Amino acid sequence: MSSSLSSTPRATTWAPQPLRSFLKGGRLVAIVTLLAVAWSAIQAGLFRGDLINVGGWALVRQFFAAALRPELSPDFLLLTLEATLVTFAYAISGLALSLVIGFVGGLLSSEVWWLSRRPHRQSPTATLGSPWLIARSALAVPRAIHEAIWGLFLVRILGLDPLVAILALGLPFGAITAKVFSEILDETPRDALHALLNGGAPPARAMLYGLLPRALPNLTSYSFYRLECAIRSATVLGVIGAGGLGYQILLSLQSLRYQEMWTLMAALLVLSGLTDWLSAHIRHALGAPTRLDVNLGADCAAEAAVRARATSGSRALAVLLAAAAVLTPLSLWYVQPDLGKLFAPRTTMLLGDMLRQMFPPDLSPANVVTLFSLSAQTLAMSVFAIALAGLFGILLAYPAAHPARRARGAMLAYSAVRVFLLFCRAIPAPVWALLILFVMFPGPLPGALAIAVHNLGILGRLIAEAVENADKRPAAALRHAGASSAQAFLYGTLPITLPQSLAYIFYRWEIGMRETVIVGFVGAGGLGRLLTEQLSSFDYGGVTATLIALLILTFIVDLLSTAARRAIR
Amino acid sequence: MSTRAPGIHSAIPTAIFELKGVTVRYGALAALQDVSLRIEAGERVALIGPSGAGKSTLLGVLNGSVAPTGGEVRLLGRDVARLSARALRQVQRQIGTVYQQFNLTPNLSVIHNVNAGHLGRWSLAKAAFSLVIPLERETAARALENVGIADKLYERTSHLSGGQQQRVAIARVLVQDPVAILADEPISSIDPERSREIMTLLRELCDRLNKTLVVSLHALEYAYSHCDRIIGLREGRVLFDLPVGQVTPAMVETLYRIRA
Structure with a gap:
């Protein structure tokens, strides 16, 4: 009797159930x-x-x-050094711009910032109208476009100027950084923040003491990961004409001067390797050894602040801030971008011209078929x-x-x-x-x-x-x-x-x-x-x-x- | 609900806290139901009750962080429903809260966590500057002295023991200098030997600085030894609200009895 009772329902659900759980x-x-x-x-x-x-x-x-x-003549070594410095300076300048965009954008697209401004609404549910979701979707477009495409567009508007490389790197990187910063801010424990808000502290001040210090090791760690990416991107931008190592490598490759190319690649290897090594050490000191937490369950990264070795962590932060304060202006001085071009009437005119020509997009049937394939x-x-x-x-x-x-x-x-x-x-x-x-x-x-x-x-x-x-x-x-x-x-x-x-x-x-x-x-x-x-x-x-x-x-x-x-x- | 004599209330125009028929709902769950109470300046009140009785929610209502779904809440005589965000912050500055998990920023030095008590008064620029070069060190040092850890001023907060961190949290409230201090299970994350010290510290500070104290507790002995009035909460309702001497063992047993 007991066997018939248990076997009957099992027989009816046997087929779909395992398949469903198998595909889960x-x-x-x-x-x-x-x-x-x-x-x-x-x-x-x-x-x-x-x-x-x-x-x-x-x-x-x-x-x-x-x-x-490899080509080791003094002249060429000097050229290699200059190209390396250019690539590095582009990376630093672009990164600095992206961090500014990333910090402001990250704050605006984080849930915790907007909720801190009106902490008295309980259990707020995210709707499509939530300001942080609007900010996030606004950043999705610049993020989706590769630096190189930004570069090709900007060069048509701004001409051949170092400004192009800095903006081409800084804009998409800024949008990417904003997304990750907002995630880090949202995953940082909020207990101290709430305590300060409940004590009547205004939102910005409460975040400055209750949330940002705790998020800082993760924010810094991610910024360093971005520096590694920035070096790689600055090289790619060089390939498409911005100068530096990527450009020199391309020139040597196209003129079949392989000895030169190996010298340049060695320089790139050293630059890249040093950055990666430095980044790993600093992230370790900050208690955030995981480079980027893409597993969406960032509980392990969230408490880097607690894990960090106190003395080396805060010393590392101090050194970093000092380094950023010195390197950024130095890099800008080295590449000499013409900031005036940003506001020049010619820039506005060219931008307007391009936008007018870009619309309407070519959506003819023949083109759509090509685009699909x-x-x-x-x-x-x-x-x-x-x-x-x-x-x-x-x-x-x-x-x-x-x-x-x-x-x-x-x-x-x-x-x-x-x-x-x-x-x-x-x-x-x-x-x-x-x-x-x-x-x-x-x-x-x-x-x-x-x-x-x-x-x-x-x-x-x-x-x-x-x-x-x-x-x-x-x-x-x-x-x-x-x-x-x-x-x-x-x-x-x-x-x-x-x-x-x-x-x-x-x-x-x-x-x-x-x-x-x-x-x-x-x-x-x-x-x-x-x-x-x-x-x-x-x-x-x-x-x-x-x-x-x-x-x-x-x-x-x-x-x-x-x-x-x-x-x- | 209050069993205190109403005549006393009418003599004093404004209570520190006054709740009339307050209900707080989280979706279908009623965390507080029809709670009415008055807490006068200088009282030492214990909130007791089983887990989930609504003690934390009630403290949230008292510090203005939880908006009631029904009823009227007056903090320091001001009706919270009518306050702008800015005006509510002004009221909240007069109410300090100590939490079970301390709610400190672990990777800041103690002095910054203590200075966070100033944030309602400091400008953003001053607050930011102080993170680089700490300001008003004497006030912070005095607050730490008051809570018995004067030597920890520049220590990293996460390096302190639980009891010491709770003292830092109390020092932060002292710097905030509120009219009333709320404490949400302040000794539940601290080892038993240190619990009495923390409770005695809270009580003494409130006596000395003339502040009102409302503390939720799991350990009943401290409700008897350190408070004057006990409010028993069960399933979001006030079961009793009496001076310590009038609370009988039978009442406490009813409060914690597991429902059949």
């Missing part, structure tokens, strides 16, 4: 991701013939042979690139994490992989694309590979840091219970670090999507290539249509990435 959360994400990667590989042209340009191998051999004989190609490029970067990133991250015991073999592998990853990420994606185009015929695949290599360097490092910061006790407990290192890794380390790693990969997908544009500039296909052609033929109606397609694509990718990160949390 992480598994659904996994299946969709695998299908998407397979589709992207086909779309990107992986299985088409004629991929490899055999004639290019001679150039590749020359290129690598040149690594042993190129959007699919662009999406495929981003998916394929990040899937590759993620796969190899995870594989390389474990040897790239600082080994617990300093065995010689592990340390050697650690150093080698770290340098390899640094090399991958220090070279901008468009330069990788040009190198890959030596040996491959133009098309979306070389573009995707370029993005993959660049992002491999970033993802490998991010995941390695996640591994370093992961709880070591479960794996240690397994080893003490007699498990082999491989078993301890599979059951102790991997399950802890995998969700964070996947979150990073999805997050980089958002960035990779934006980067398809810049490899498109050097002819690697997708919407970026179309945009380059339209810009050079002054087809502004077409440019607007392409930008709209890019914006839509970017928003879709952002939404999917956010949903996926939430599902695997």
